[in-house]
Amino acid sequence: MDIRDLLHVLAGPKYDDGNGYLKRGSSDLANRLLPIREEELRGLLRSGTLKVVVYGLGLVGSAITAAWLRFGAHVVGVDKNPSVVERANKGLGPMGEPLISEAYLKGLEEGRFEATTEGDGESREAKIKFVAVPVSWSSRGLEISMLMSVIRTIASNISEDDVVIVKPTIPIGTSRKVVVPLLSSSGLLPDDDFLYIYSPERISAGRAVSDIEEHYPAIVSGVGPKSLDFARSLYGLIAKAGVICMKSLEAAEAEKIYEGIYRDVNIALANELAIIADGLGLDFEEIRTAANSQPYSHIHKPGLGVGGACIPIYPWFLVKNALEVGVIPELVLTARRMNDNMPGYFASMAERYMGGLMGKRVAVLGLAFRGDVADKRLSPTYDLVAELLKRGASVTVHDPYFDDDELLSRISVRVTRSLTEALRGADLIIVATDHSEYTSLSDRILISASGGRPLVLDSRRILNPAMFKDLKLVQPASGRKVK
Numbered sequence: 001m002d003i004r005d006l007l008h009v010l011a012g013p014k015y016d017d018g019n020g021y022l023k024r025g026s027s028d029l030a031n032r033l034l035p036i037r038e039e040e041l042r043g044l045l046r047s048g049t050l051k052v053v054v055y056g057l058g059l060v061g062s063a064i065t066a067a068w069l070r071f072g073a074h075v076v077g078v079d080k081n082p083s084v085v086e087r088a089n090k091g092l093g094p095m096g097e098p099l100i101s102e103a104y105l106k107g108l109e110e111g112r113f114e115a116t117t118e119g120d121g122e123s124r125e126a127k128i129k130f131v132a133v134p135v136s137w138s139s140r141g142l143e144i145s146m147l148m149s150v151i152r153t154i155a156s157n158i159s160e161d162d163v164v165i166v167k168p169t170i171p172i173g174t175s176r177k178v179v180v181p182l183l184s185s186s187g188l189l190p191d192d193d194f195l196y197i198y199s200p201e202r203i204s205a206g207r208a209v210s211d212i213e214e215h216y217p218a219i220v221s222g223v224g225p226k227s228l229d230f231a232r233s234l235y236g237l238i239a240k241a242g243v244i245c246m247k248s249l250e251a252a253e254a255e256k257i258y259e260g261i262y263r264d265v266n267i268a269l270a271n272e273l274a275i276i277a278d279g280l281g282l283d284f285e286e287i288r289t290a291a292n293s294q295p296y297s298h299i300h301k302p303g304l305g306v307g308g309a310c311i312p313i314y315p316w317f318l319v320k321n322a323l324e325v326g327v328i329p330e331l332v333l334t335a336r337r338m339n340d341n342m343p344g345y346f347a348s349m350a351e352r353y354m355g356g357l358m359g360k361r362v363a364v365l366g367l368a369f370r371g372d373v374a375d376k377r378l379s380p381t382y383d384l385v386a387e388l389l390k391r392g393a394s395v396t397v398h399d400p401y402f403d404d405d406e407l408l409s410r411i412s413v414r415v416t417r418s419l420t421e422a423l424r425g426a427d428l429i430i431v432a433t434d435h436s437e438y439t440s441l442s443d444r445i446l447i448s449a450s451g452g453r454p455l456v457l458d459s460r461r462i463l464n465p466a467m468f469k470d471l472k473l474v475q476p477a478s479g480r481k482v483k
C-alpha cells in the first residue's frame, strides 16, 4: 500500500498531503453529498441525516428557518439575542409573519426545531449552515462585524462536506475576498472540502415565507462548480419559481445590490416627477398609471422617502465598489440624496400651510417604513419627526404596530398604538405610512379625536378626499386645490 493511502486510512476522513493541504476525505456522507440528486437530498434532509442550522433569526433567518421546517427538514436556529431565542422556542416568529410562527410551532411539536444562543455546539452538528445576520452601513462605513463573527464561529468548527450559505446583501467581492479566506483558514479547501454558496435573499416583510417558496426564483452562486451544483439541487427543493444560477459569487452579490438600487433610483424619480406635477397642479397618480400602461414604463410610487434595512443601505455598498474602480456613481448618489430629502420637503410643506410650526402639536401617523408591516428600521418617519422638531413643533407618533421606540423616546417623542391619544390636541396631522387602517379616516373622526380642526397632510395620498368636507386636506400632486 502506498504511504499516502496508508495515511488516508489511518487519518480517517482527511489527511495532510505533505504540502500543507488537507485533502478531501471519503466518509459515506462525503461521497453521497457530491454530486447529489434532489431526491436523495430530500431524503437526507427529511430524515434529519443532514441537519440545517440558521444563524440569525431576524426576518430573513426566521423565514429561511420556516421554509425548511415546512419542507420537513430538521432545523436549529441560532441567535445571540436570548429574547429572540426564547420567543422562537415558544413558537413565536417576527410580528406580522404568521407562517413563520406556524412553522416554528409545528417544528417544535415534531421535535424538528429548536432555537439556541449557542452557535458553537450546533454549528458542528448541522452540515447545511445558513448565515442570515445583518450587514449594514453607517457613518463609519461598512458594518460587517456580525457576519464575520458568525463566519469565525463556523470556521473554528467546520468539517468536511459542510455547506455554508451566506444570505445577507454584501458589497461585491466580499465572499471571495473576505468570507471564503476566513473559512479556508480552517485548512479545508473551498469547493473541495467544504461548499460555499452565496445566495441573496429577496423577501419583503409581511410575506417573507411565500416570497422564498413561491414568488421569485432563488438566486444562487458557488465558489466553484460543486458548490453551484449543490446550490441548484438544494434550492430546487423549495423554490417553486425556480433557481437562477449565477456565473460567479460576484455576479450574485451584484444582482441583489442592483435590484435594490433600481428601486431607490426609481422612487427618487417618482418623487421628483411628483414634485413637478404638484407645482403644475397635475394629478401624478393619473399620469403614472397612464405612463405605466406602456410596457417599458415602471414608475414607482412617490412618498415620504425610503426606509427599511435594505434599500437605503445597498446604494452605499455600490458606491464603495464603484469608487474602488474609479467610477463616481452620480445617479445612484443623486437618487439617495433625493429620497433622503423627502421628509424635509414634507416638513417644509407643512410649515408653509400652517404658517409656521413653532409651538404646534403634530400627530404623525405611521412609524413603519411601509404600510401594514411591523418594521420601522430606517423609516423616513424618524427624519420627518426630526425636521418637525427642528421647526419648533411637538410631535406624537401613532403606529398600530408599535407602542414605544427607543430612538424617539430619547428625544421625548411619544409613540402610541392609540389613535385617540396621538390625535388629542393636534393642530396638524401628517400621514407618513400607508397603513390600511388610515384609509378609512374621515374629517368627522379626526375632528372628534383632536378636539379641534387640524390641517391634514397626506404624504402617501391614501385618504379619501370625499370624506374630508370639513377639514383642510393636503394631498400633494393630487391635482386638487386645497380649500
Ligand SMILES: NC(=O)c1ccc[n+]([C@@H]2O[C@H](COP(=O)([O-])OP(=O)(O)OC[C@H]3O[C@@H](n4cnc5c(N)ncnc54)[C@H](O)[C@@H]3O)[C@@H](O)[C@H]2O)c1
Pocket: 055, 056, 057, 058, 059, 060, 061, 078, 079, 080, 081, 084, 119, 132, 133, 134, 135, 136, 146, 149, 150, 167, 168, 169, 170, 200, 201, 202, 203, 204, 205, 309, 310
Ligand atoms: N429584512 C429584509 O426584508 C431583507 C430582505 C432581503 C435581504 N435582507 C438581508 O438580510 C440581512 C438580515 O436581515 P434581517 O432583516 O433578518 O436582520 P435582523 O436585524 O432582523 O435580524 C438579524 C438577527 O441576527 C441576530 N444576530 C446578530 N449577530 C449574531 C450572531 N453573531 N450570532 C447569531 N445571531 C446573530 C440578531 O440578534 C438578529 O435577531 C440584512 O442585512 C439584509 O442584507 C433583508
